[in-house]
Amino acid sequence: MYDFKPAAPLDTEALYRELLAAAEALTADEPDGVANMANVAALLWEFLPDLNWAGFYRVAPAKGGGTDELVLGPFVGRPACIRIPFGRGVCGAAAQQGATQLVADVHAFPGHIACDAASASELVVPVLRDGAVVAVIDLDSPSPSRFTAEDAAGIEALAALLAERV
Incomplete structure (x- = not known):
């Protein structure tokens, strides 16, 4: 049985390769998008260190x-804002622009929505289907500058995998 978490500390490339393989295994034959988002939120929590929130906005x-x-x-973490207008905060910017938002310091981001005061950095990646945003993957960390371009590329690959599954 696969444990669905990394077996040992891995370099970033290997970590995202294993994360994608686990997401593929869990979502390949499941047509329910909410179930797939729930399992992937749990995977993100297990695979990525130094997070205080991991999940989806639809x-x-x-x-x-x-x-x-x-x-x-679906998400893992503290209770969160329920509704976010396009263009507002990091998630709303990602949805409106259809582009990844890699934010080293959320307190310097114009219009940041502080659902959890402990969050210091954020990575939000849109999930695109036929060119339209259908969801965003949102990762928050209590550490400034937690996320890198490698993280963004890994989560973008995950978003592409999930485009038809959420």
Whole structure:
């Protein structure tokens, strides 16, 4: 049986290779997007050190109608903001721009939404299907500058794998 966590400390490239293999194994034959997001949030928590939040926000209709917004999806960590408008905070910027947001200091990010005051850095990667954002993967850390370009590339590969599975 696969344990779904790294067996030993790994370099970044090997860590993301194992994370992708685990995500592939868990989501390949499961059509339920929420179940897949839940398992991948747990994988992120197990594989990536120094996180205080790991999970998803899904694109959904705004409460009361109107423009789509991000709505909290499966995650591991403290309770979080439930709804985030496109363009607001790091997650909203990633959704609006359809581009990865790698933020070394969230307190310097214009419009940052502080769901957890302990968060110091953040990595948010959009999940794109047919060119449209369907979700974002959100990682928070209590350490400044926790995330690197290698982390961004690894999570972007994960987002591509999940595009048709969430």
